[in-house]
Amino acid sequence: MAQIDYYFATISPYTYLAGMRLEAIAKRYGASITYKPLDIVGLFGRTGGQAPKDRHESRQAYRLIDMQRQAAKLGMPLNPRPMFFPTNPAPSSYAVIAAQAAGGGDVGVLVHGLTRACWAEEKNIAEDDVIRAALVAAGFDPALADRGLLAGAETYAANLEEAVSRGVFGAPFYITGEQKFWGQDRLEDLDLHLAGKL
Template identity: 65%
Template sequence: MAHIDYYLTTLSPFAYLAGTRLEEIAAKHNATITYKPLDIMTLFARTGGTAPKDRHPNRMEYRNQELRRQTAKAGLALTPKPAHWPTNPAPSSYALIAAQVAGRGDLGGLAHSIMRACWAEEEDIAEDAVVKACLSAHGFDPKLADSGLLSGAETYAQNLEDAIAAGVFGAPFYIVDGEERFWGQDRLDDLDAFLSGAL
């Protein structure tokens, strides 16, 4: 059985545009997933990346075109400049980590709903009420947003170290069985083909 480490930030529009395709691919191949939210700005700083606000206008213009194209391909609603972006990704990340430990809910649905709240619903995912609503909607106790703070912070920091050790430099990033790396939601078809033995 294959295992996928999924490195993400709840602030990523590209992780949002993945929808629930990762979960569908994993189910198709009977693969397991570990969700590993991390501090993307620190990851950029430590692996040679640049925060969006510091990128050259040419890069940002291309990013905006790519967002438009990828949004059309995904068939999802997306606000190019959300009201609450960037915001603090830690509360939503800690909640996702706590939900993964708790189990019994729809973790993929939770991750997607948090990102949808930011990118399509103009909500601030740093707000407790937003995070708790997402938890509740996907079968988790909303109190996880409060009870998971300490362990969530520790895991969040460890996920960053794990990412760097594993060769991660952006998000979304998928690693199969600790070896095969795929960067970006536009590589999910390749991930599917790899799990099928075609790549």
């Protein structure tokens, strides 16, 4: 059975635009997913990237256009300039880490719910009530938002270190075996790889 390590950021628009396609691919091939939320700005700093606000204006402008094109192509609602971006991604990431450890719900639904809250619903994913609502919608105990904060912080930091060591430089990023796939627009390639066609 294939194993997919999924590195992502809860504030990443492209993680949002990945939707639930990774989960559908994994189900098709009986693959398991390990969700690894990380500090995307920290990752950029460690791997030669820049936070969107620090990029040249031409890159910032293209990013907005590309996000809107991708959303239109996928039929997904998206506000390219959400009210609560950037925000602190750590609390929502800790909730994902706690939920994955606890089990009993759907981590993919949780991740998509959090990213959708930011990029389509004008909600602040650093706020407890938003995180709790996403946990409930994904079938988890909302109290997970308050549990395991130290373990969450440690895992969140460890995910960043692991990502850097494995050649991850953006989000979403998928690794299965020795194969790496960067971006929601490479999910088709991941699918073909798992099918033995790429």
